[in-house]
Amino acid sequence: MDRLNEQVVEALRAAGKIILESQIDKANIIQKSAANYVTQVDFQVQNFLVDQLRRLLPDSNIITEESENNQFNLETATWILDPVDGTTNLMRGYRHSAISLAFFNGQAPVSGFVYNPFNDELFTARIGNGAYLNDKPIKVSKNKDLKDCLIGFGTNPYHREQASKTFRITENIFMHSLEIRRSGSAALDLAYVACGRLDGFYEYSLQPWDFAAGMIVLAEAGGQATTWQGNPLGVLKPSSVLATNGLIHQSMLNFVKE
Ligand code: IPD
Ligand code: CA
Numbered sequence: 001m002d003r004l005n006e007q008v009v010e011a012l013r014a015a016g017k018i019i020l021e022s023q024i025d026k027a028n029i030i031q032k033s034a035a036n037y038v039t040q041v042d043f044q045v046q047n048f049l050v051d052q053l054r055r056l057l058p059d060s061n062i063i064t065e066e067s068e069n070n071q072f073n074l075e076t077a078t079w080i081l082d083p084v085d086g087t088t089n090l091m092r093g094y095r096h097s098a099i100s101l102a103f104f105n106g107q108a109p110v111s112g113f114v115y116n117p118f119n120d121e122l123f124t125a126r127i128g129n130g131a132y133l134n135d136k137p138i139k140v141s142k143n144k145d146l147k148d149c150l151i152g153f154g155t156n157p158y159h160r161e162q163a164s165k166t167f168r169i170t171e172n173i174f175m176h177s178l179e180i181r182r183s184g185s186a187a188l189d190l191a192y193v194a195c196g197r198l199d200g201f202y203e204y205s206l207q208p209w210d211f212a213a214g215m216i217v218l219a220e221a222g223g224q225a226t227t228w229q230g231n232p233l234g235v236l237k238p239s240s241v242l243a244t245n246g247l248i249h250q251s252m253l254n255f256v257k258e
């Protein structure tokens with residue numbers, strides 16, 4: 001691991017402590033839109049990490065969820081950060097949330113980090129160097145028949161007007177798979193596909209900070225991530241996401257494309 005990666009991991013672990021020590025009560029929850037909340041913890045983690053990342057690379061661009069001044073371009077070294085992915089879980093003491101951080105050097109993806117402080121699981125990957133869970137190499141599953149597959153999905157909870165599409169597809173996938181899961185953290189869902197806990201994951205619309213880091217971890221673990229149309233994922237705008245072990249990608253595409 002190079003020095004920059006080590007410093008990022010140190011910063012993420014320290015940020016994880018902020019999450020673990022947080023007390024969430026009604027007073028520090030802010031409603032952004034219907035069923036979409038942010039807590040003071042999201043801001044604390046974001047402020048801490050933005051500060052750390054600026055120290056590490058002063059001229060880098062930082063795209064981060066709770067900011068109103070994001071520069072959506074990859075013209076320079078760029079971090080894409082979700083300080084808390086799984087805020088609803090955090091608010092409810094569900095203990096399944098993560099910090100999601102991706103690093104791009106211009107257009108080129110370089111590294112991805114997904115850290116769940118509740119069980120101290122850190123998923124990392126550097127392009128060309130494989131993917132790891134707490135420093136142990138990880139690989140996607142080898143399941144190729146959907147009937148053997150455990151599939152995660154996201155409900156696209158902030159756009160409920162689109163919910164019927166997701167749930168129609170989900171009923172269909174449920175009937176053809178081993179089982180389905182809805183975890184509440186897309187970043188962890190992608191990391192779980194990367195380490196073989198899930199065989200696939202889909203969500204109708206995600207933001208770049210939800211999927212950029214997990215997409216890099218998944219690619220390095222041998223998996224595949226595309227839009228629901230089968231196109232490459234771009235990290236500068238919202239996108240549908242289908243992530244799989246690669247072996248079931250085509251059959252999952254057939255379901256999500258309807
Ligand atoms: C959300 C989570 C959730 C997914 C939503 C995301 P947030 O992120 O990843 O699992 O279904 O689409 O927006 O709001 O907790 O950072
Ligand atoms: Ca998120």
Ligand code: CA
Pocket residue numbers: 042065082083084085086087
């Ligand atoms: Ca978030």
